[in-house]
Amino acid sequence: MDITAASGTAIAPAARAVEVIGTDLTERSLRRYLEGIAGVDAVGLEARAAGLGTRSIKKESKAWALDKVISLIDLTTLEGADTPGKVRSLAAKAKVPDANDLSTPQVAAVCVYGDMVPYAVTALGAAHAGARSDGGGVNVAAVATAFPSGRASRSVKLADTVDAVAAGADEIDMVIDRGAFLSGRYGQVFDEIVAVKEACKRVDGSYAHLKVILETGELSTYDNVRRASWLAILAGGDFIKTSTGKVSPAATLPVTLSMLEVVRDWHRLTGEQVGVKPAGGIRTSKDAIKYLVTVAETVGEEWLQPHLFRFGASSLLNDVLLQRQKLATGHYSGSSYVTID
């Protein structure tokens, strides 16, 4: 695609972008805005992330942190081999993570492929957030838009999204077109996010929460991560998410920190709160607690809530449960005392 020819093309007038960039919203003005963002001090970023990872968390704080981590988990199964049965057992675990200790909080959401949404909704039943009016409960998140590669036509991606929302998904995890982003076709990526956001609209006029997966492992540089974060927020994303979990490296602390910094800057600029979801590669409680520290130190403790911060993980929950059992019983627990993923 000839970029120069397309650069005068108008792009979708998303409210946030109009507010920040102006009404003259074109591929060119978007590019000028994104490329005008200051670069990332990569060495400083990694040093800061490493520093935040050294905090020593003592017993009471650790107990609080473990429960907090559980309440922020998007319990995920995204395998080609997923079955309705697997999704049902995942939902059961989301409702009651540790059957030996009913004081264990529920996770924030279960995250499944679009075709598994009906099974997840049914399995959650009364515990499903959509079935309750008190704001509690477990959400159902669906990955959409030809996850994980995002290589499909726009109409297929939108149909994928509409389908999942109609089936009862409360949250949509979309992937951006990394090919287009890396080739500099920001307008195309932008338009696609706007279109998917529109596809998240339910019949009653409300919107499913939109998480935008940047797949930072394919973006190569922190500068790209920062730019893609701005792009996703400008286009109307409610959450920015690091990775699909299918590409290595997935979530890392420095990448998440750089995304949190964008969210912080956006909050300063507009007063709006955008969520962050690191996903993939976070397997131990120790790692998860490092993320909590990073969030609290970067955007503030108020971000440690399910509607502003999530962990995309599957094996993390078991490790947190083992640590919780250790705190409760005083001796180390083992994998035979938690369910198999």
Next chain:
Amino acid sequence: MSPARLTVPKTYKLYIGGKFPRSESGRVYEVTSRKGTFMANVAKASRKDARDAVLAARAAVSGWSGATGYNRGQVLYRIAELLDGRRAQFSAEIARAEGVSAAAADAQVDEAIDLWVWYAGWADKYVQVAGNANPVSGPFFNLSTPEPTGVVAVVAPQGAGQGSGSLLGFVRAVAPALVSGNTAVVIPNEQAPLSALSLAEVLATSDVPAGVVNILSGSAAEIAPWLAGHADVNAVDLLGAGELEWVDLQIAAAETLKRVSPPESGPDAGAPSVERITFFTETKTVWHTKGLL
């Protein structure tokens, strides 16, 4: 005349998951010879090192127990081969640490080497001895075979210059658990840990998979309770725990139904026997229909 050469003292580290980490706690303690002269600084393991060691041991169970008995025998025999090539180092360490004569130290190393060979031989034979076909009143073959129990926490014999010696005591404690395919987390002799930690270097360069043997030098009184209470440990060998509060260890172990082998003392502690192999096994019984032709 050439100038006097500075000695290069060695810091002995833990052996966990095939690697030689320092203690997570950063602690070390001094090991002295029987005469009280400084020998080396040795890493002093903490409960978190014990936790890491159990994780490493657990991860190694499927590979080690899944290997054929024949293969395990070859691997254990390989330990003897490598130990034989380094007998001088072990002999010197033992003589200094235990204050015994060079001949006695040599004899201990020889016996340790022979013991690896002896246990290696059992790896593909103990099943035939301990397993059997059961007579049942029905048209079934009924077979019982021993299977490794999983992760075994071992307290090796303690004390310098006592019992069978620091190397031989260690091998007597560890080798039988490995024969059937268990993996081990071992607390070596606290006063004389050097030969056990040098043996770790032999294990690391032989064909023993990472995590099959994990060695936590340090205070047995401090670490053993964490291992005895650990829910992911399947059996506890208290061979050298006679001086510890070992009844408490038994009680902690009972919490998760571990097999517990009691302490022994004297030069015959942990003497080679097939019972020490079969103690750390579970019996699996299979029923198989007979043809009715």
